[in-house]
Amino acid sequence: MTATVDLLLRNLKPWGEAKTVDLAAVGGRFIAPTVGMTAKRTIDAAGRLAIPGFIEPHIHLDKVMINKEVRTNSSGTLTEAIEIIWEKKRTYSTAEVVARAGSIIESGVANGVLHFRTHVDVDTIGGLKPMEGVLAAREKYRHIADIQIVAFPQEGILRDKGAEELMWKAMEMGADVVGGMPFNEASPADSKRHIEIAFEIARKHDADIDMHVDETDDPNARTLEMLADQTMANSWQGRVTAGHTCALAGYPQDYAAKVIAKVKQAGLHMITNPATNLMLQGRLDAQPKRRGITRVQELLAAGINVSFGQDCVRDTFYPFGRDDTLEVALITAHAAHLSQPTQIEQLFAMPTVNAARILGIEDYGLKPGALADAVIIEAPDAAEAIRLQAPRRWVIKRGKVVAETEVRRQTWF
Numbered sequence: 001m002t003a004t005v006d007l008l009l010r011n012l013k014p015w016g017e018a019k020t021v022d023l024a025a026v027g028g029r030f031i032a033p034t035v036g037m038t039a040k041r042t043i044d045a046a047g048r049l050a051i052p053g054f055i056e057p058h059i060h061l062d063k064v065m066i067n068k069e070v071r072t073n074s075s076g077t078l079t080e081a082i083e084i085i086w087e088k089k090r091t092y093s094t095a096e097v098v099a100r101a102g103s104i105i106e107s108g109v110a111n112g113v114l115h116f117r118t119h120v121d122v123d124t125i126g127g128l129k130p131m132e133g134v135l136a137a138r139e140k141y142r143h144i145a146d147i148q149i150v151a152f153p154q155e156g157i158l159r160d161k162g163a164e165e166l167m168w169k170a171m172e173m174g175a176d177v178v179g180g181m182p183f184n185e186a187s188p189a190d191s192k193r194h195i196e197i198a199f200e201i202a203r204k205h206d207a208d209i210d211m212h213v214d215e216t217d218d219p220n221a222r223t224l225e226m227l228a229d230q231t232m233a234n235s236w237q238g239r240v241t242a243g244h245t246c247a248l249a250g251y252p253q254d255y256a257a258k259v260i261a262k263v264k265q266a267g268l269h270m271i272t273n274p275a276t277n278l279m280l281q282g283r284l285d286a287q288p289k290r291r292g293i294t295r296v297q298e299l300l301a302a303g304i305n306v307s308f309g310q311d312c313v314r315d316t317f318y319p320f321g322r323d324d325t326l327e328v329a330l331i332t333a334h335a336a337h338l339s340q341p342t343q344i345e346q347l348f349a350m351p352t353v354n355a356a357r358i359l360g361i362e363d364y365g366l367k368p369g370a371l372a373d374a375v376i377i378e379a380p381d382a383a384e385a386i387r388l389q390a391p392r393r394w395v396i397k398r399g400k401v402v403a404e405t406e407v408r409r410q411t412w413f
């Protein structure tokens with residue numbers, strides 16, 4: 001029988017595989033092509049590198065593109081970046097958040113990002129306005145992007161009286177993941193309680209947890225170990241992610257080794273955000289300045305699942321970014337000293353298979369039965385894709401081409 005499928009992809013070179021493959025898409029899923037199959041559209045990838053889409057596991061869509069509307073972060077620190085947002089947050093409207101978030105969702109998708117996990121501020125300053133805005137943006141872009149939302153109590157839960165109630169409400173409104181910022185509390189006891197409350201909310205909603213952990217150069221920050229301990233106490237292994245973890249880089253070797261062993265035991269996923277943290281950390285250091293990047297290589301060596309995120313785009317924390325995974329990969333390679341061929345493959349796993357584990361994306365893959373998501377890159381392999389910052393030639397979401405990029409350059413040599 002001859003069937004007509006939505007899309008036929010020929011000669012894809014899936015990352016990590018030796019041979020090219022053909023795939024057909026029908027009803028948003030891949031199937032194996034059959035002889036004589038007809039398609040509404042056929043693309044010949046001609047051996048180009050293909051992936052089932054990049055995954056952005058850590059971004060702040062409620063804050064993106066805000067930097068031209070607020071005063072400048074003149075110290076360049078995390079503390080001042082957060083304070084400037086206070087003024088703006090009080091004036092948010094849903095439409096304005098949708099417009100800013102939408103511009104970066106569109107940019108990300110055109111760059112091949114087909115799944116996002118976004119943290120959204122939940123506090124008594126902006127209330128639930130940022131959440132309303134990002135929920136509306138998720139709805140608007142449902143056809144091109146899968147978006148997980150993390151309720152993020154950036155101002156603390158105990159320090160910001162009323163934040164806990166808002167966190168519960170945010171989860172009822174449609175947030176998927178419980179966030180946290182345990183270092184931003186008044187004492188270690190309060191940091192511990194902050195994490196406990198997050199677990200109470202997560203248990204009630206059967207939700208994963210994804211926290212901002214020790215985003216500081218201060219080597220006395222201890223909330224990564226606390227998070228690992230409570231993950232084990234709650235049997236939440238594999239469901240908890242720690243982002244940033246800058247302080248881990250500043251620990252003495254013996255304490256760092258102990259914490260990394262606990263992170264492994266607790267099955268924590270780790271996300272480094274080098275673009276933002278290279279910019280924010282070490283600001284107050286004399287030379288040599290600390291880099292503020294977590295111990296990526298030691299975490300990988302311990303067999304821990306590591307990914308990286310864009311984190312910030314044109315906000316008070318970071319003035320650049322366009323949610324381009326290959327750009328962040330290049331920054332991560334430099335920040336974490338990833339230069340050898342095997343390390344570059346480990347790097348490419350971070351925003352693909354590793355991030356798929358963090359977000360719990362089922363059916364991620366270029367194979368029959370999987371979601372018909374694909375990005376075909378104008379490069380033969382991962383190292384060349386990163387080196388060339390190669391165009392994402394075709395971006396396909398659920399069997400539909402949603403973006404194409406061709407770069408035209410003329411030379412007269």
Ligand SMILES: [Zn+2]
Pocket residue numbers: 058059060119212243273311
């Ligand atoms: Zn962040």
